[in-house]
């Protein structure tokens with residue numbers, strides 16, 4: 393059989409949230425993808441909580457309005473007195489509401505079933521002419537010098553296999569915890585199954601007796617307990633049942649046993665149950681790979697790391713894997729970057745995921761072993777996730793190799809100090825003075841950050857921006873958006889330049905009318921006033937002039953000039 397060839401292309405195996413984000417990132421970069429899934433569209437809410445950093449990623453991908461149009465705020469939790477099960481014993485917030493700020497517009501967990509997040513992503517793929525190929529399974533693959541041959545299998549109407557061999561440039565396994573791709577690559581997946589933590593999880597329709605305003609809890613997690621968070625509508629509620637006194641296998645055997653268990657734990661006879669959507673008896677495994685790929689094949693999401701649902705990190709971490717990998721893969725496929733850039737995918741994500749496994753496991757232990765409240769730290773919002781240890785960065789303000797500033801790859805708080813490798817803050821309300829392409833009166837940094845280009849922010853000093861613009865003009869124009877930002881109170885020099893014509897080589901000239909940009913990036917504004925933001929919204933470089941800029945671009949775009 394001769395292989396189907398679409399070149400350059402990436403085969404994505406698994407159309408869950410992680411594969412779908414990768415597909416969209418690549419399509420936005422003009423890369424052909426095929427995305428297959430051995431099953432149909434996923435059923436079930438599972439990863440209900442979308443963390444703030446994931447909301448930011450959706451903003452950069454253009455999917456945020458669709459997400460926010462149906463997502464809900466995190467409700468309060470109600471723990472009911474037993475027996476009786478209707479009177480609140482305690483009402484508390486799992487994630488207390490935080491008021492957003494100009495530099496962090498999304499600060500709160502948002503609730504949306506994973507299946508809905510995924511179908512929004514699939515609709516966006518279709519806008520780019522890419523349809524998920526459901527019921528198409530990856531059976532095997534083989535790597536060669538310049539390509540990968542993959543065998544996909546679909547079924548005909550009689551259930552007979554229809555094999556197809558395809559030739560692709562890269563293959564990415566986003567095929568979940570039991571990943572065929574990870575196993576075929578021979579990556580290690582070390583860790584434990586938590587035998588002491590047994591849960592029955594799933595979704596069931598509830599037509600009466602429980603409202604949508606609260607997450608409903610009964611009992612003690614160590615003995616027997618029941619947590620019922622609801623999603624947006626459809627009367628579908630997720631159940632998480634755990635504790636030593638539960639017969640987990642029996643409860644998971646079907647709807648009737650499930651209803652009996654819930655009725656017994658809650659001591660409630662008034663809850664009207666509808667259809668059981670899905671159910672699983674689940675013991676969390678805590679495992680991760682030793683590297684995120686080999687040669688032309690990579691893994692992301694649950695294929696690369698699994699852990700307990702504590703802290704709501706699974707989907708959120710997986711989609712960030714994809715967002716980290718997507719732009720790098722696109723640049724390599726277009727021939728703008730050397731394949732070595734792809735090594736930074738493992739380099740950057742491995743420490744982050746190792747830290748996440750520790751943090752979510754501590755939270756799990758706190759809940760299951762110590763019986764403490766399931767209060768989460770702010771680090772679970774993922775706004776402090778950083779790649780400060782990465783070799784792909786340039787930071788002229790510090791020595792990035794020093795422990796002092798590397799700290800925790802997962803936990804750096806928003807303390808106002810930015811280094812290369814950190815999340816690039818938002819700054820809204822920037823007045824547009826000159827723009828080659830847009831006629832909007834104001835702009836916001838988050839509207840400029842996109843997965844298909846680097847954004848070069850030049851703060852304040854007119855003296856070196858011509859040099860910078862001239863340096864960047866040697867590269868293809870699509871790779872960079874160059875943005876010059878004057879402070880709110882302009883000096884005569886900047887005022888004069890601001891009122892003149894648009895400087896050549898600069899895409900956008902802005903004035904920071906409300907001071908948000910200069911405040912958010914204030915820790916940098918000494919001699920290092922140039923910030924290069926990567927396509928994944930991470931600060932790639934902080935430099936003071938052409939030499940530093942050259943160091944960064946020569947590292948990332950080594951093959952272009």
Ligand SMILES: Cc1cc2nc3c(=O)[nH]c(=O)nc-3n(C[C@H](O)[C@H](O)[C@H](O)COP(=O)(O)OP(=O)(O)OC[C@H]3O[C@@H](n4cnc5c(N)ncnc54)[C@H](O)[C@@H]3O)c2cc1C
Nearest residue numbers: 406408410430439441530567568693694704705706707708
């Ligand atoms: C009860 C529960 C609550 C959770 N809560 C949260 C939460 O609040 N927040 C959070 O972030 N995470 C949460 N998670 C974790 C989250 O659900 C997972 O991390 C997430 O599903 C991982 O996404 P993925 O795309 O990597 O894998 P999956 O969603 O598992 O998708 C993998 C896909 O690959 C397909 N596939 C597999 N093998 C092949 C093959 N050979 N060929 C083709 N296709 C294949 C599968 O059919 C599947 O559709 C929770 C999980 C559970 C169980």
